[in-house]
Amino acid sequence: MMNIAFCLYKYFPFGGLQRDFLRIALACQARGHHIRVYAMSWEGERPADFEYIQVPTRSHSNHGRNKEYSDWVTHDLQVNPADIVVGFNKMPGLDYYYAADVCYAEKVAQEKGFVYRLTSRYKHYAEFERAVFSNESHAELLMLTGKQIADFKRHYQTAPERFHIVPPGISLDRKYDHRPANIREDFRQRNAIADDELLVLQVGSDFKRKGVDRTLRAIAALPMATKAKTKLIVVGQDKPKRYQALAAKLGILSQVQFYSGRDDIPELMAAADVLMHPAYQESAGIVLIEAIAAGLPVITTETCGYAHHVASADCGVVISEPFEQNQLNEVLARGLDNKKLRETWSEHAKAYADKEDLYSLPERAADLILGGKND
Structure with a gap:
């Protein structure tokens, strides 16, 4: 049995990313592994046997809370290590990242001007994206579409072998x-x-x-x-x-x-x-x-x-x-x-x-996270 830490900022029952997280975590749990979840908040019912850790934050800005969350989780993982760390939001220290979001660098290039790049908000999100997609990171990347991959490659020259496209996944x-x-x-x-x-x-x-x-x-x-x-x-x-x-x-x-x-x-x-x-x-x-x-x-x-x-x-x-x-x-x-x-x-x-295969995302993601193990 492995101890798998899942990291996401917030869980609520009606978000697409949140539903994907839950189904992937349950697929890993069904194969006999322990699930630890770090989140700032959780709305709705939690599955039995999930170890849930609510991360305290105090900042008034989203990017400030994200930084506090990342720092707190990093420290806790040093004290209570996990075998695998899976992220559903961009942050340093991940083994796997589930890419439900667009490339931030591409979004900024298309929509924002020079002044925006001077803000603390920009610096935070750019730094956290770079921590996942640069080749200084070892994170394996679970992607939804080829367009995502093209955008991230263009901005970070990410090694192609780190990308893994997973199929859609609906019940x-x-x-x-x-x-x-x-x-x-x-x-x-x-x-x-x-x-x-x-x-x-x-x-x-x-x-x-x-x-x-x-x-x-x-x-x-x-x-x-x-x-x-x-x-x-x-x-x-x-x-x-x-x-x-x-x-x-x-x-x-x-x-x-x-x-x-x-x-x-x-x-x-x-x-x-x-x-x-x-x-x-x-x-x-x-x-x-x-x-x-x-x-x-x-x-x-x-x-x-x-x-x-x-x-x-x-x-x-x-x-x-x-x-x-x-x-x-x-x-x-x-x-x-x-x-x-x-x-x-x-x-x-x-x-x-x-x-078409529109259904097997949780199982395929679990295969990748567990290194192909089906125990």
């Missing part, structure tokens, strides 16, 4: 053929959504980065008859006030509902007509894979790492970069106005979910 209970019969009708009836109404769904924490404003503008731009029978449900860990104000300004507030988190995402996906995910930035986007497995048509942006699955499946539309709101508006209107097109997209998604 089989999210797949269309694992759900109860009549789930769509039952959900709509319970939630007062008529058969002839159109339900648009967006799922993802961090509304700004996920492009909720783009979705709201696309709903508002629908033809009058279509807009009148369209509802939008947004689910994610964020503060909705700003987006409720935008919906009110656009005249669609009565048609939009926000939820901080829900346990019935499979039911929501079964009841919805389209998943919207017009993200500004997204290293992967596991919700795209969940939608494909559910047979739900997807409209997303090229910036999402998993957008290529939508294109390969031909189960929706990938909006090209540079993004244009008018293109998103037109695509959503076309999809909602054409039931036969949505049915075709849905059948394509189901066929893709049947033939």
Whole structure:
């Protein structure tokens, strides 16, 4: 039995990174290993037999708390060593890093100016990314997409053999053929959504980065008859006030509902007509894979790492970069106005979910972390 330390800043039940962490940790535990988790906070139920250590921090800034967390964990590991240290946020001292985020250096190069590079925030995040991806680090890198790898190689010249692409990983209970019969009708009836109404769904924490404003503008731009029978449900860990104000300004507030988190995402996906995910930035986007497995048509942006699955499946539309709101508006209107097109997209998604490996991330990640051991 090995003692494996998992490091992540915060755990909450509805984050994509958090779900991946939990499933990977459980896969390692199932093979007989002890799991120690370092986190600043944990919301929701914790698995039995996890050794949970809450890391104290006092800084008022995110990067300050991250530095305090890293220093505290480093000291604790010196006193209480682990056989393997796995990180889900960038920090020094990792043996394995699960790369659910984009390349920070690339983001800064594309979006920020010289003055930003003088800030303590920039210096912290740049230093912690370099501690993982430079060739002074020995960390093995669990990657989600080839684009991530290309960005990190460009900025850090990271040795190619350190990168390992893992497949997506969603639970089989999210797949269309694992759900109860009549789930769509039952959900709509319970939630007062008529058969002839159109339900648009967006799922993802961090509304700004996920492009909720783009979705709201696309709903508002629908033809009058279509807009009148369209509802939008947004689910994610964020503060909705700003987006409720935008919906009110656009005249669609009565048609939009926000939820901080829900346990019935499979039911929501079964009841919805389209998943919207017009993200500004997204290293992967596991919700795209969940939608494909559910047979739900997807409209997303090229910036999402998993957008290529939508294109390969031909189960929706990938909006090209540079993004244009008018293109998103037109695509959503076309999809909602054409039931036969949505049915075709849905059948394509189901066929893709049947033939592609969209499920084995936890097992593959555990193989890599444990060095191929399956004890």
